Amino acid sequence: MSGASRLLVVSNIDLKTNTPITKPSEFLKSSFRDFILNINNDYRYMKTGYYVSLHAEILGNDVEPTTENAVDAYRVPILLTRAAKNGAPTMPFIATDSVKQIIAEFAFPVVVFAVNPFSFNGFQTAKNRTALYRAVKSLSMNYRYAVCVQPLRGEIVSCKSFFGESTSEDSSIKEIAKKVYQTFRLPVCKLYVQRFDGKVYLCGLQPLKIDEITPSDVGLISEMVSRKSGKGWFD
Amino acid sequence: MTRIACFVEKYNFTCSDEAEALETFRQTAQHMGHEFNFIFRSGLSEIQKYDAVFIRATTDPLYTAYVVSKTAWELGLRVVDDPISIRICANKIHQYRLFEKYGVPHIPTIFLSKEDFHHRQIVEIFEVFGKPVVIKAPYTSFSKYVEKASCETSFREVAKRFFRRSDYIVVQKFTPSRFDWRVGVLNGEVLYVCKYMMPKGKWKHGVKRRGKPSFVWGRTVTLKRDNAPQRLKEVALKACSIIGKGLYGVDIKEVNGDYVVVEVNDNPSIYKGQEDLRDKDIYEKIIKFLAE
Numbered sequence: 327m328s329g330a331s332r333l334l335v336v337s338n339i340d341l342k343t344n345t346p347i348t349k350p351s352e353f354l355k356s357s358f359r360d361f362i363l364n365i366n367n368d369y370r371y372m373k374t375g376y377y378v379s380l381h382a383e384i385l386g387n388d389v390e391p392t393t394e395n396a397v398d399a400y401r402v403p404i405l406l407t408r409a410a411k412n413g414a415p416t417m418p419f420i421a422t423d424s425v426k427q428i429i430a431e432f433a434f435p436v437v438v439f440a441v442n443p444f445s446f447n448g449f450q451t452a453k454n455r456t457a458l459y460r461a462v463k464s465l466s467m468n469y470r471y472a473v474c475v476q477p478l479r480g481e482i483v484s485c486k487s488f489f490g491e492s493t494s495e496d497s498s499i500k501e502i503a504k505k506v507y508q509t510f511r512l513p514v515c516k517l518y519v520q521r522f523d524g525k526v527y528l529c530g531l532q533p534l535k536i537d538e539i540t541p542s543d544v545g546l547i548s549e550m551v552s553r554k555s556g557k558g559w560f561d
Numbered sequence: 562m563t564r565i566a567c568f569v570e571k572y573n574f575t576c577s578d579e580a581e582a583l584e585t586f587r588q589t590a591q592h593m594g595h596e597f598n599f600i601f602r603s604g605l606s607e608i609q610k611y612d613a614v615f616i617r618a619t620t621d622p623l624y625t626a627y628v629v630s631k632t633a634w635e636l637g638l639r640v641v642d643d644p645i646s647i648r649i650c651a652n653k654i655h656q657y658r659l660f661e662k663y664g665v666p667h668i669p670t671i672f673l674s675k676e677d678f679h680h681r682q683i684v685e686i687f688e689v690f691g692k693p694v695v696i697k698a699p700y701t702s703f704s705k706y707v708e709k710a711s712c713e714t715s716f717r718e719v720a721k722r723f724f725r726r727s728d729y730i731v732v733q734k735f736t737p738s739r740f741d742w743r744v745g746v747l748n749g750e751v752l753y754v755c756k757y758m759m760p761k762g763k764w765k766h767g768v769k770r771r772g773k774p775s776f777v778w779g780r781t782v783t784l785k786r787d788n789a790p791q792r793l794k795e796v797a798l799k800a801c802s803i804i805g806k807g808l809y810g811v812d813i814k815e816v817n818g819d820y821v822v823v824e825v826n827d828n829p830s831i832y833k834g835q836e837d838l839r840d841k842d843i844y845e846k847i848i849k850f851l852a853e
Contacts, residue, residue, distance in 0.1 A: 351676050371622050372727035384658045397622045404631045421628055424603040443623035472602045472625040
């Protein structure tokens with residue numbers, strides 16, 4: 327994991343573990359020199375989860391996730407490029423703001439993700455030209471930014487992933503969650519995958535809202551943290 | 562021959578000086594025997610056909626330009642601005658933390674978090690820096706999202722707006738000057754030097770006209786890089802050395818005979834007749850760097 331001697335867990339989630347947990351606000355005022363495990367429901371750029379990783383890096387610590395990975399994982403075109411490079415199955419995609427180009431590239435239906443500084447949640451599907459114009463106009467913020475478009479061949483399924491362990495029962499989804507974690511090391515995230523023809527393809531990744539994390543999720547995260555730190559875990 | 566893609570957005574061609582500079586880049590590259598094509602958002606899938614990518618559209622980790630930079634980086638292409646430089650330069654918190662760590666002289670700075678945004682903290686800031694203070698959003702560029710506050714009410718109003726996108730903001734001592742030095746740096750060498758003058762009666766280089774969406778910009782006075790003060794160039798190079806080996810524009814103020822860094826910008830403006838006025842070889846140097 328790192329050359330650092332100790333593991334420091336920084337979390338905004340109340341975990342049930344014997345491992346000492348530091349709150350982000352406390353860590354951000356400190357100068358701890360350890361391996362930092364940053365557990366947060368949201369690592370978006372310029373949010374507290376991001377600044378925890380940044381603070382750890384400035385102090386010269388190894389940290390999970392790094393700021394680079396935190397930025398890249400939430401940008402769908404970069405997520406797909408890097409995950410595919412690491413062996414995760416992905417659909418073809420294009421990043422553009424041109425509806426004509428999308429129509430020339432893919433047959434309907436398609437799924438559209440935002441690539442702008444303001445939208446982080448959700449996606450839109452389009453079954454025809456009118457719906458596509460509407461989706462692109464909305465997610466590109468009136469064509470000011472690009473969108474990421476993929477063909478929609480099956481159904482979109484979302485699942486939570488904690489340290490690469492998916493909450494889904496599907497073994498293919500579990501495999502994708504592992505690959506995404508190996509690539510980006512995001513301890514907590516929500517994955518969007520497309521199930522089609524018996525196979526599963528990675529589509530997108532988004533932060534979890536704090537109220538989406540259930541008590542059983544907290545138990546799962548706590549168990550992982552205990553395992554990583556070598557300390558006990560209580561339920 | 563190197564195939565160079567220049568990523569631009571439509572707004573890069575709205576100002577004639579910038580459009581002319583872009584055209585000069587194209588002509589210089591072709592004159593040097595390279596291919597140079599402009600690509601827009603609709604041409605992102607063509608990046609892999611090129612050997613190098615030169616980004617001229619505004620960079621920020623949340624903009625398309627970062628996707629372009631990172632994609633090119635992942636494909637192993639030469640890219641200016643590289644994703645690391647974009648991440649550091651686009652977030653002033655990241656940048657000033659590095660300045661503190663590596664001892665780069667900079668304007669006295671405090672980082673303010675959403676949690677610490679309360680009356681006692683604001684009073685303390687005014688006690689330390691005096692009035693007014695400068696409040697900066699971490700994502701500031703082109704003099705936008707940098708505002709002055711002289712009282713708690715205006716401090717709260719500005720900070721509240723900037724906290725919408727970032728959980729941290731920057732507060733700095735107000736350091737008025739007639740101009741900011743702008744030192745262009747490429748690969749650890751000074752490329753050009755100029756003075757960005759403040760418009761009459763204003764405190765920053767670009768100021769929004771009251772009640773209008775347009776900006777008033779101060780004049781640009783360009784010097785030959787060899788004639789610029791040595792200490793100025795040293796400070797600029799030190800600031801860039803902690804960021805990377807790309808293309809940067811360093812803003813520096815002269816305070817009591819010494820130089821302090823205001824900020825380092827990736828993707829610095831290059832306008833025809835301004836930054837290139839005294840040192841005409843800047844286009845050639847940048848193309849050469851991309852083609853190496």
